[in-house]
Amino acid sequence: MEESAKPGLRIREGDCAVLKRDEVFKAVLVLRRRKVIFEKQWFYLDNAIGHIYGTTFEVSSGGSLQPKKKMEETTTETKEAGTDNRNIVDDGKSQKLTHDDIKALKDKGIKGQEIIQQLIENSTTFRGKTEFAQDKYIKKKKKKYEAVITIVKPSTRILSTMYYAREPGKINHLRYDTLAQMLTLGNIRAGNKMIVMETCAGLVLGAIMERMGGYGSVIQMYPGGGPVRAATSCFGFPESFFNTLYEFPLSKVDSLVSGTFSSETLPSEPEYNVPVEEESNGSLDEKQSLIQETEEESSTEAVMESNETEEQETMDLAAEDTEYKESKEKGNKENIREKQRKQQERRRKLVETAALLEEKNADGLIVASRFHPTPLLLSLLEFVAPSRPFVVYCQYKEPLLECYTKLREKGGVINLKLSETWLRNYQVLPDRSHPKLMMSGGGGYILSGITVTVEKVQSDASSLEAQKNEEPASKKRKLKEFNC
């Protein structure tokens, strides 16, 4: 009862969950009897099912997870410590336990806490370290030997941090704070009608959908054959969220803008582009039903392995399949009807999406892709209502310089701002607070602005407008106190 009242509180089979150990994250599908590797440990998630998200586990022998009780910190009696490191020589011989000794301890099943105690006792230099150095030493050993894993619920915060750390290439090196800026500058909220163009594995789309809470609608523009939504499925949104998610091929945008759009030719999809050939093969039906299943399941299957692999499989099977299409007439007729039905459904949705775009009243535009932003912005802004924000992300600054210039020439936008954010982490400990050693060197750039009504004015008036929107000349660069 309680669980149905608070959906998503407990870990369920089929969920996409995120494993966390210190600062490392990994998204996994929660399935029984499925081996999972994470941070050099192998285990099964079976025991996690039913627990509340946020629970911390230990990997016990055999690869099963055991929930870890919150342990009381061992009260540190004032231990012996030195004052500085003037007499500490790092010769690599201070630890008396060898690799094999430690391995033997681990094999005996000795808990991490004990191993660390052993390491301390067998270290010749430990007593001479300062309290701070001892603290640091223990923390380091804990990280290595006390392997605890927390299972957390996916969210934009967690997934964007994970992707930036693990697979930044997949998201065009979009750092999570930059994504945060985009969501806020774009005024992403429930009820909006958003246009999104991203090639960030669906992470940006998922973040937008999370902030919209299932209200409003999202039209995702996509290059090539179809949108990639690998990361989107990790969020664990309810099915209803996808009822107002539309997609539209970039290849049709020009025709939409020029008014020559026709739904006749959909972009090449496996079911459409392979010509029918006459061949006979008995194993055909099995393959066809497999494709059906894969297609239906692919929307619910959350995968960390890319969606592309699935699509590839579907494509491979489909290619083979259409070769043998005509072989068994009886079974085939049904399958052909099914295919036609799906094709018609796709066409219907495409026309519906085109109509939504043609209303030209979208509440905002978000672009974050590997493509040059200028052509995307210039065309997609056509579909956005006046007085609405838009945000473009680019890994590099230069394309946004060009974009800015072209937008100025085109008109219809104000308050253009090119920016990046600088993010720094801190270590906060008594008497030891300071920024951390390493920080991100760059998280990408953002160009944001607001649309305004485009008036059919003479060229001199529009240049006046451009002047008004011009940045102040470099001589008059005033101090803008709070230009955040």
Added chain:
Amino acid sequence: MSFVDYGDTIKDGDTAIVFLGHESMFPVKVQHGSKTQTKYGVIRHSSDLIGKRYGSKVTCSKGGWVFILHPTPELWTMNLPHRTQILYSTDISLITMMLELKPGSIVCESGTGSGSLSHAIIRTVAPTGHLYTVEFHQQRAEKAKEEFQEHKVEHLVTVKNQDVCKNGFGVSNVADAVFLDIPSPWEAIGHAKSALKIEGGRICSFSPCIEQVQRTCLAMEEHGFTEINTLEILLRVYNVRTISLQIPDLGKAAEDNSSTGFDSSNQSNQGGLYGILQQGTAQFKSGVPLKEMVGHTGYLTFATKSLF
């Protein structure tokens, strides 16, 4: 219009943003019969604003013109009347994401201050969430209440005039997230914990001074918060400029080719590097940083309350 919903046309009672030009705008309360003075002349609400589409250009009496924009929390943050130092969209963006705010979230905030963050939170948690905001200054609490009403979001927020360190937020175990921007946040950590849901939630404390951060982190640890993480975020803005640099005159090269020099015969090669080369200048587009930038607002400390 509303701060949580887009409207198409300007209506009586709306709060609209008048945009005069780069970095120059101000909010205006739209009312029948009202007039607003700008440096371009007068704007008459009844004839120039009401009924017009948001994003329209409005010509003022002296002939100049402005754009009328639909309000958003971000525009409000840039234009609201300051009663206290406020949080700007850069920090607000990170806070929103790190606290995992979304439609339906229940949030507790203190202090309300000038309502900058409050408006952003309300926008994010609408239509099903709620903001409980606590302000110990009576006039500021009153003003905030007034503004929420004017902006038609009062159903999404509850303002309490009390001291969060002594009396907490006035709610128990309902919040998904708590935000603290007060002088002594460590004194409110206990109250924050009890305001958060039993199954857990997120907390954020914003403090300008590192000493405050140290005390707050300690308090968080003592109260069993995990994932304690302190960071800061700064915005770097670039102005897009076309720059022309003069090519120095290094004189003419001698007849033989031994001297390598930036002489006129090489200039056409240089053109490839720098774009248009005209009259001894090289032109290029650049994103130029501002002369000064905000170097510090405050440290943001985030943490998680969980059952474990």
